[in-house]
Amino acid sequence: MGHRSACLLLLTCLAAGPSNISISGQALLIPGIASNFTCSADCSPSCNYSWTVDLYGKPFRTAQGNTISVIPPSTATSETLICHATNTISNLYISRTLILSVANGPSLVQISGVDIVSVGILYGFQCSANCYPTCHFTWIWGNVTSQGQDLSLQLKELQPAQNLTCTAVNNITGVSVTVQKTLEITAGPSNIHISGQAFLTPGVASNFTCSADCSPSCNYSWTVDLDGKPFRTAQGNTISVIPPSTATSESLICHATNTISNLYISRTLILSVASxxxxxxxxxxxxxxxxxxxxxxxxxxxxxxxxxxxxxxxxxxxxxxxxxxxxxxxxxxxxxxxxxxxxxxxxxxxxxxxxDPFEVHPSPQDLPVAGEPFFLQCVGHQDTASITWLKNKYPMAASERVHFSPDNTSVNFSPLLREDGGLYQCLVLEDRNSSTLVSRESGTPIQSVGYLLQVNYGPDKVLIVKPKKGPVGKEMFALPASVTELQCLTDCFPACSVSWFYHGTLLSTNVTIFFTPETPTPDEAALTCVAFNSVTKKNKTAETTVVVPDGPKNVIISGPDSLEIGIATSFTCTAECTPSCNFTRILYGKTMMSDEIDIPMNPHISKESISCLAENTITGKTVMVNATLSVSVKIEFGNLFINDTHCMCSAVFAQALCMLTVMDW
CATH class of the missing domain: 2.60.40.10 (Immunoglobulins)
Known part of the structure; x- marks a missing residue:
C-alpha cells in the first residue's frame, strides 16, 4: 500500500500539462460543407481531447478526439467550438474556444430608390443584402448590365414601365438572390405655357389656360398675386380673372404637377390692368x-x-x-x-x-331770298392790300348777275339764285405797312371766317302724292270709309308749313295725312294742300278732286214694249253711276254688243226677255235689270194684213213655203 502510493506520487510528479492548447482549421464555415479542426496541447505524458459544439449559444453536439468535422446547418450564422484537453495522468485540463463565422446570405435583398422616374432626370438606386462575408451585385436594366451596389439611371426618352433587376451573389458560397423593382416612367412637366389675352380690364372676366408637356398627365394649380401679394388660388388648367378697379397689375402663377412623379414646374405671367x-x-x-x-x-x-x-x-x-x-x-x-x-x-x-381779323356777312342784314338782290361784305380791322372772294374754297368770277365792288370788299348778286348757295370767304392779303400782329407774319394771305349762304326759296312746286305710288292727279277716287295715306311734297327752304283743306274746311297741318271721305259723302269735293314759306312769304297750292264712287243704281232699260219679228229694234240701258258704268245687254243668253235687237223668225215665240248689267268702272259693283217684251208677227198677202189669234196661214212667196203658227197674240 505504501509502495503503490509512492508510485502514484512519483507519476504525478512526472506528469506535465496540458498547456498551450490551440485549435487549428479554417476560419470560415460554409453551410452544408464539412470543415475539419484539430485540437493540440502540450501534455506529458499525453492528453485526451473532447469537443463541444455550440449553436446559437446552446450545445449542438459533442465529440471525442483531437479532431472534429463540422457541417453547419444552412440556417447557422456562427458556431462555437470548445476543445477540452485533459492530462491522462493528472486529469488536469484546459479548454480553448474558437468562435467561427458561417458564410450566409444573401438575404433581405432589396433595391432602394424611387418607383417613378422622369425622362431627363438622373436617379440613384442602391441594392442591399444581408451577406457574410461579402456579396457582389449585378444590375440589369433592359439590355444593359452593370456591376456594383449603386446604380445611376437617366432616361433619354419615354418608355413603357420596366423592371430594374439586382442580383446579390455571396462571394464565398456563390449563393445568389435576385430582386426586381418596377419603375413607372414619366415625362415632364416641361414647356409650360399660359395662354390668354395680354391685358386685364377692371371688373371684366378674362380667361387663361395653362398647358405643359406631361406624361401621363399633369394637374394644374394657380396662384394670383395682386400688387405683389397672394390674392387667390384655383385648381384646373383654366382660370377666370376679374381684377378689381384699383388694380394696376396682376401676376398669374401656374403650377403643372405630373400626376405620377409629382414633379412640377411653374410659369409666371405678369399682366397689366387696362388703365x-x-x-x-x-x-x-x-x-x-x-x-x-x-x-x-x-x-x-x-x-x-x-x-x-x-x-x-x-x-x-x-x-x-x-x-x-x-x-x-x-x-x-x-x-x-x-x-x-x-x-x-x-x-x-x-x-x-x-x-377775329376778318369776316364775311350780308349787307344789309337781310335774309337771302331767291329772285331778290343780295350783298356780301368782307369786313376787318386791318388794312388790306388785296381781297379775293372764294366760294366753296374756289375763287369766284364776275358775271352778268354777280358783281364785285371796285375794292373787292363786297359782292352783289342781282338777283340771287338757288345755285348761289355755298360757303363764302374773303382771302385777304394785308398791307405790309400795317402794324398789326397778323401783318408781321410775312404778309401771308388770311382766310376769313366763312359765311354759309343758304338761299331761301320756294315753294316752287307742290304735289299731292300717294307714297310709293306717285302723284294723285286731278282726280282721286276714294271709297266711303276708306283710309288713304297722302303726302304734300314741297320744294322749299326752309321747309314750308303745310295746310290741308277738304271741302273748304281745314283738315290737318301735317305733311302726311290719312284721308277718309266725310260722311255723308258728296260725290265730288276738292282736297287742297297749301304750302307756305315763312321766309319768302310765298305760298303755292296743289289740288285734287276727291271722287267717291257710287252706284250703279236706278238702272233702266229704255225702248218699245214689244218686238216685231223681222224688224230691228233699239234699246238703251242707263244708270246713275259715279264716276261711270259699263253696260252689258243679254238676249237669248248671249251678250249683245249692239243697241239694236233683231228677232229671228220663230212662230212659236210670243215673249222675249232682255237683261242689262251695269258695272261701276271703279268699284266693280254690278246691278242687273230684266225686261219682258211681247213678240208679234206681221204677215202680208198682197194688200191683205192678218193679225189674228189661233189661225193657220200658208203662202207662197219668194219661192218659199212658210208655215207660221202664232199663238197668244
Missing part, C-alpha cells in the same frame, strides 16, 4: 381766325387709347390734329381719350380764344 389717366392737350389757346393750328392730345394709357377731338360740332380722329379756325367767338376744344381694351374714357378741354 387711363392724365389726359392733356398741348397747343395754343389764343388763335387767329382763318389760320390753322396743331394740337396734340396725350394720356397715360395701358395698353393703348383712341383719341377723338370735338370742336364746334365737328369730330376729328387721332392724337394729333391740324385745326382750321373758321368761326369767331370763344370755343372749347375737347379731346376724348378712350382705352381700347376697357372702353373707359376721360376728356381734356382747352378753351380757345379766337381773334
Amino acid at each position: 387711363l389717366s392724365n389726359a392733356f392737350i398741348n397747343g395754343d389757346s389764343r388763335v387767329t381766325m382763318g389760320k390753322q393750328y396743331s394740337y396734340n392730345c396725350s394720356a397715360t394709357c395701358i395698353p393703348s387709347c383712341d383719341f377723338t377731338w370735338k370742336f364746334m360740332g365737328r369730330i376729328y380722329q387721332g392724337d394729333q390734329i391740324q385745326l382750321p379756325i373758321m368761326h369767331q367767338g370763344n370755343e372749347p376744344l375737347t379731346c376724348e381719350v378712350m382705352n381700347t381694351l376697357s372702353n373707359t374714357a376721360i376728356t381734356a378741354t382747352v378753351n380757345l380764344t379766337i381773334i
